[in-house]
Amino acid sequence: MSSNLTGMSVIYILITVSIAVAVVFFIAFVTAVKRGQFDDDYTPSIRMLFEDELVKDKKKTNQQSSNK
């Protein structure tokens, strides 16, 4: 009987935790939509490829300014 009781509580905890985790993801989705992350689904895919060049360029400008 006691083993059944503990089993029961574990399921309750597990289900509650799993739903809570799902709700967290759901809230993350809603905030992402609210902030407009789904408005432009194209530009970020291109912008992602620029990153390296930007860093390189920044270094260059830093060097230039330090040379001055």
Added chain:
Amino acid sequence: MIKQCFHCGTECDTNSFVFDAKDFCCNGCKTVYQIFSENDLAGYYEMENSPGATPTNNKDKFDFLDNDNIVEKLLEFNDGHTQIVNLYIPHIHCSSCIWVLENLNKLNDNIKSSLVNFPKKTVRITYSSESISLKALVLLISAIGYEPYISLEDYQKNKKGKDRSLIYKLGVAGFAFGNVMLLSFPEYFEVDEFWLNQYKPFFRWIMFVLSLPVVFYAASDYFISAYKGLRSKILNIDIPIALGIAVLFLRSTFEIVTDTGQGFFDSLTGLLFFLLLGKFFQQKTYNFLSFERDYKSYFPIGITKINSNGSEESIQVYDIKQGDKLLIRNEELIPVDAILLKGKGKIDYSFVTGEAEAVRKFSGDKLFAGGKQTGEAIELEALKSVSQSYLTQLWSNDVFAKDKHEGFINVTDSISKYFTIIILIIAFGSAGFWLWFDAPKAMNVFTSILIVACPCALALSAPFTLGNMLRIFGKNKFYLKNAHVLEQLAKINSIIFDKTGTITSNKETKVTYEGDPLDNREQTLLKNTLRNSNHPLSRQLYSILKENQIITLDEFNEYSGKGIEASHNDQTIKLGSAAFLKAPVTQKSLKTAVHVATNDNYKGMYTFYNSYRKGLSKLFNSLKNSYEMTILSGDNESERGNLEKLLPPGTKLFFNQKPDEKLNYIKYHQAEGANIMMVGDGLNDAGALRQSNVGIAIAENVNVFTPASDAILDASKFDLIPRYLWASKKAMKVIIASFILSFLYNTVGLAFAISGNLSPVIAAILMPLSSISIVAFTTIMTNLIGKNLNKRI
């Protein structure tokens, strides 16, 4: 070898500008390259080949940005130190554009950040307003070839956020669907196990809680639409859906309260998820296009006013009062009806009347709003305010106030009328039977029928077919505003074309020469003179004339708005207008012409014609049997003869049509039962496009502005119009076929329901199965249509 401009890709003629061992077509392009290479932005040219645009040299254009009131209206954010502005830049077209615009801070330290939205072609710039003004910023990005387009529309923009409720609803339904499915899974197998039985109530109540937001939030649109339908006595498709959802929820709740079953929460959430998915799919939007433009998108925000003491001031166009003196420069638009005071007007009304030629106006003449001055600056006196002008009054016509699609019954709703009645008859009939035969089962059967008949597959047929067709059309450069347009397109029986810009091409012109033939030396001189001129007509004529040797001219003078004078050795040449050359009176014509004289002897003239689009007569011939064809032109009758030769007999031709006459022509024929498709391009067609059942705007370049319409067609696909009409009819047949398919599913489900055997597991299998097979069927069929779309007849 033909050299291409390193910056913009235009073919350079022999006298290209060379810089850094690279060729440039003009000084403007070279300057942009210099700016980029000096500011560490040469990476611009690494991503794409010649991505740039030649900067325009029109500095006065943005003078209105000196006016603080105008600037304030354009800004998105302003706290006195930092300002944020969102600018629309039509030239944004490649990854290089994004890169350079997001690196604007390298050009000017006061720009804090800039973010491009590629689909919308906008850039959002944050800058510190203490060190750089909006005008300086706009001039900076114009100087590198990214001139923003600022119109009156931006001025009145209500900065309301986008409606994202459908995505939220879809999220809620998807979230609940996934979780409920997991929780209801154990009960599908109906195992009477001790362990499972203990948690049944717990699982069921969680499912109940999860379905609450689905019913009361995600499904709210269906309840509202069903209510509206009932109130206006239309049995739309949302009535059986709303009924199904309500019954599903109530019966499921009843079952778990009385502990008689697990309920249908899985089917309920799944149904909503699929339905909303269909709605979402149908909502294909083209962010870079706008279907809602009116004159405000064309009109400038600011205009130069001349005060009584002679000083110039930038004012907002709505502030123009009767009697104000205005200064209109080259390429500027006249915003109000006015009288010309000073200067020679050469007004290009092509956008208002469809008339291709610029009209000469003299002091004292009346000018209408919407014309564009070409040539020298002119002074005007305003006769009316903006909203009372002749052109802008078109928008006060009732047709613009009405919602065009109001009262339009789509194909799904026209079927659901019968569907709803039949379902209700079956439900009450079977319930009556069971009441008499086995009373306790009656309620079960009644609700089961309403659940199983919930027309999920039926409701998905049209959205998925039409949504997919919209995408296929979009890939073929025919951009529809929404799915209604596609249904309307299938019902068209009469087609009206505008002339100038619609069936004629603005890009391609034909040139003919009349007069005494030119000898070799004269031709060489002519070609070399044209080479030095930047006038559009010179450029066109230059590209048509045969290649000749290159000579250096001794003298070259261009007189703006008149012509060119040049000399080489002992020979002189004069090109230009009839008045400039003092051409014989007989040589005057209504057409655009360039006259030629050598050594002061009049030789002849080159006449420019707009040529008709390729495939025009084929298009009319293939449509003439099924549609009534009409041409409504704002232009004069000079082309009547040509058109009569070109087009099949029976085509109606009307000329000298004013904008409101076009509108009324359509209204009249609609009252007689015609379903009219209007194909036009200019502001003068705006009323007609709006009044017609389907208004299609033709655009040589879809990024430039088209009047408000239901669809925008890229001019290169003009000859495909019959195929689009064919495809829209086929799409409607696909919808009918998938209706039949979904009726079959309903029959199977009803068999279970009437016999009282509908268990949650059968509902949970039947509902997704029918929906997914419908989606698959419509997708495959529409893709087949899409494949055949490009086949010319």
